[in-house]
Amino acid sequence: MQLGVIGLGRMGQIVVTRVVEAGHEVVAFDLSAEAVATAADAGATPAESVADLADRLGDDKRIWLMVPAGEAVDATLEELAPHLDSDDVVVDGGNSHFEKSVRRAEETTAAYLDCGTSGGPAGAELGFSLMVGGPQWAYDEMTPVFDAVATGPDGHDRMGPAGSGHYVKMVHNGVEYALMQAYGEGFELLANGRYDLDLESVAKTWNNGAVIRSWLLELCEEAFREEGSDLGDVADHVSGGSTGTWTVQEALRQEVPVPLIYQALAERFGSRDEARFSRRLANRLRYGFGRHEVVREEE
Numbered sequence: 001m002q003l004g005v006i007g008l009g010r011m012g013q014i015v016v017t018r019v020v021e022a023g024h025e026v027v028a029f030d031l032s033a034e035a036v037a038t039a040a041d042a043g044a045t046p047a048e049s050v051a052d053l054a055d056r057l058g059d060d061k062r063i064w065l066m067v068p069a070g071e072a073v074d075a076t077l078e079e080l081a082p083h084l085d086s087d088d089v090v091v092d093g094g095n096s097h098f099e100k101s102v103r104r105a106e107e108t109t110a111a112y113l114d115c116g117t118s119g120g121p122a123g124a125e126l127g128f129s130l131m132v133g134g135p136q137w138a139y140d141e142m143t144p145v146f147d148a149v150a151t152g153p154d155g156h157d158r159m160g161p162a163g164s165g166h167y168v169k170m171v172h173n174g175v176e177y178a179l180m181q182a183y184g185e186g187f188e189l190l191a192n193g194r195y196d197l198d199l200e201s202v203a204k205t206w207n208n209g210a211v212i213r214s215w216l217l218e219l220c221e222e223a224f225r226e227e228g229s230d231l232g233d234v235a236d237h238v239s240g241g242s243t244g245t246w247t248v249q250e251a252l253r254q255e256v257p258v259p260l261i262y263q264a265l266a267e268r269f270g271s272r273d274e275a276r277f278s279r280r281l282a283n284r285l286r287y288g289f290g291r292h293e294v295v296r297e298e299e
């Protein structure tokens, strides 16, 4: 099979490498010439533009987008539009909002597959977990590529119609937030609790047979090994948050309670303010109602 890959960053390069290694032909394009050169080193045919990539693919084009979610997806689809017909297949493997994927599927002449991708850069060796939405025929057509990019045939499946792949990935990320928060709280208690613990050792022990073992917990173990039990100079600041926000917004619309996911998201937002106004006000109010001492900022 011949696959065009557009967007050759952390994730796109993995798609290229795994598809090439599975014996398929890849044509690759990115706005960055350096990224295109890296893909060429991995065995892809370099393209100079979206149009050049489309020309090199010939009839029955199979194209994987791995550009940042948002405007880059629309811009790429606009450039691809004159080159696409109904026998072609476009996969969006990024973290797009599912409603945008539904709209794009309606607007795109080619069959459109929204593909939630999980596994991060570690997927280079392990392969990804792929959650795919869109027409069955297009999913079946892309199966050799999904087999290569995923952990194998069990690492991907069609979730349902357009939007469902990105919907499932959005909820996956919400779960990811809540799990991170749960591990964070447990380790925070251990770090401030009664015993002087080696948290790498705790995580390692938990990862070997404990009920709560997981890949995120393996990453906790790695973090304590590399940063120390006190996390060294790692800042009290968590970036990102778009996929968790979408999960909470959708839960509100569906009237489904997701307090753990919401709490994890709120903790993230809270981490970005060095001095939370609400906490400062609570500090002052305790003086108001109880004449408790106001803690003042140090000069």
Ligand SMILES: NC(=O)C1=CN([C@@H]2O[C@H](COP(=O)(O)OP(=O)(O)OC[C@H]3O[C@@H](n4cnc5c(N)ncnc54)[C@H](O)[C@@H]3O)[C@@H](O)[C@H]2O)C=CC1
Pocket (backbone or CB within 6 Å): 006, 007, 008, 009, 010, 011, 012, 029, 030, 031, 032, 035, 066, 067, 068, 069, 072, 073, 075, 076, 093, 094, 095, 096, 117, 118, 119, 120, 121
């Ligand atoms: N990094 C991760 O762990 C994961 C990322 N994702 C999603 O995968 C997508 C890609 O993520 P990364 O590879 O991490 O991003 P990245 O920032 O490493 O790479 C994005 C690449 O797209 C290129 N690009 C941007 N606009 C373009 C355009 N209009 N035409 C062609 N190339 C363009 C950039 O030059 C860059 O090389 C995002 O939607 C992200 O949310 C999904 C799962 C995990």
Ligand SMILES: O=C(CO)[C@H](O)[C@H](O)COP(=O)(O)O
Pocket (backbone or CB within 6 Å): 095, 117, 118, 119, 120, 173, 176, 239, 240, 241, 242, 243, 244
């Ligand atoms: O999808 C992912 C993991 O599953 C990506 O790492 C994504 O970039 C996480 O973004 P955020 O933490 O901002 O929601």
